[in-house]
Amino acid sequence: MLEAPVQGEGAGGDARDAALVLVEMIEALSAARTIEDVASVVRAAARTVSHADGVTFVLRDGDCCYYLDELAIGPLWKGRRFPLVQCISGWAMLNGETVVIPDVYADPRIPHDLYRPTFVRSLVMTPVRPGDPVAAIGAYWAQRREPTDDEVAKLQIIARATATAIANVQAYASLSESLERRQLLMRELDHRCKNTLAAVQSIADQTLRRSGSPAEFVESFNGRIGALSRAHELLTRGAWGPAGLAEVVGQALTPFCAVAGLRISVSGPDLGLTPEAAVAMHMTLHELAVNATKYGALSIEGGSLDVAWKLDCDEAPTELEFQWVERGGPPVGEPRRRGFGSRLIETGVARELGGQGQMIFDPEGLQFRLRAPLSSRISRP
Numbered sequence: 001m002l003e004a005p006v007q008g009e010g011a012g013g014d015a016r017d018a019a020l021v022l023v024e025m026i027e028a029l030s031a032a033r034t035i036e037d038v039a040s041v042v043r044a045a046a047r048t049v050s051h052a053d054g055v056t057f058v059l060r061d062g063d064c065c066y067y068l069d070e071l072a073i074g075p076l077w078k079g080r081r082f083p084l085v086q087c088i089s090g091w092a093m094l095n096g097e098t099v100v101i102p103d104v105y106a107d108p109r110i111p112h113d114l115y116r117p118t119f120v121r122s123l124v125m126t127p128v129r130p131g132d133p134v135a136a137i138g139a140y141w142a143q144r145r146e147p148t149d150d151e152v153a154k155l156q157i158i159a160r161a162t163a164t165a166i167a168n169v170q171a172y173a174s175l176s177e178s179l180e181r182r183q184l185l186m187r188e189l190d191h192r193c194k195n196t197l198a199a200v201q202s203i204a205d206q207t208l209r210r211s212g213s214p215a216e217f218v219e220s221f222n223g224r225i226g227a228l229s230r231a232h233e234l235l236t237r238g239a240w241g242p243a244g245l246a247e248v249v250g251q252a253l254t255p256f257c258a259v260a261g262l263r264i265s266v267s268g269p270d271l272g273l274t275p276e277a278a279v280a281m282h283m284t285l286h287e288l289a290v291n292a293t294k295y296g297a298l299s300i301e302g303g304s305l306d307v308a309w310k311l312d313c314d315e316a317p318t319e320l321e322f323q324w325v326e327r328g329g330p331p332v333g334e335p336r337r338r339g340f341g342s343r344l345i346e347t348g349v350a351r352e353l354g355g356q357g358q359m360i361f362d363p364e365g366l367q368f369r370l371r372a373p374l375s376s377r378i379s380r381p
Helices: 018-030 035-050 087-093 151-210 214-237 245-256 275-295 340-353
Strands: 054-061 066-074 081-083 099-101 122-128 135-141 263-267 304-312 317-328 357-361 367-375
Touching: 018 035, 018 151, 018 263, 035 054, 035 151, 054 087, 066 087, 066 214, 087 099, 087 122, 087 135, 122 151, 135 151, 151 214, 214 245, 214 275, 214 357, 245 263, 245 304, 275 317, 275 340, 275 367, 340 357, 340 367
Parallel strands: 263 304
Antiparallel strands: 054 066, 054 135, 066 081, 099 122, 122 135, 304 317, 317 367, 357 367
């Protein structure tokens, strides 16, 4: 805690020249980094230059006065809040004026019941930043007295320095918050980059294992990396917040909508996916669309695709029912072996959402069905 260097903090303590005290106070305020630091410096300097028996540092807190700190011969109101209209510090802030009261019990603005337990008989209260008060500094004496013009002027000088110190504290806090946020964003970027690189490595490895030729590998790998890129593009537009399921479906299907005569239907309620879930759903839809383009409803003119989802509220917890249904394409049969794409379709997004996925090889067209409970990764907006 910072303190202005003072000597003789009692009512009569004036060992140091007042000008030196003010200079030392300004130096100490320049190093203040919190409002508590500011209050500690100000209370000591104000008590010394005013020869007061006590000093309070009062913050404006909405419609209240908050007595943040004090330095006095007896307890005052540290830690307490009062309505602005019911205390003299509030009067000083609301009016933007320094108030001098030689006898607190002769002034109707003083809440006498609050003062009786204290030593206070006289006071000066000066606002910090009179044009738009944010605080006030109070000096108190145990005897009835008229503070001198010099004492009042020095308290006002302290208030002006305090206004600058508070502005500096706010700027420092804002800068610190910006730096912390920058560090958080850097850690998040590092995390995402590592996840993306791991995903690319896995895609490359699995695609290479299942490719019959270099040309087939290049085609499949490029397609999957393109899908991953489009998923990240969607998330970047949304500042990597939750992505709407309808947006994910639309983004994934857009590259496959050029087939003449193709009929695509997409319907379902508004649902939000976390970035991880959105990427998994996008990659699953990409694999389904690639499969449909090669072997299914997207491979010929006149094919149709229905993508729909709904919420099953009869389950506890409520479950998402998602389905992909192809019609009008070549007859579908059970494949002799399952490749990387098929495994990704059935297990990728299902595992990410804590649900179950199933490919159904209906002769009239491939179907994919997914059931997953609503959770932190998939939820109503």
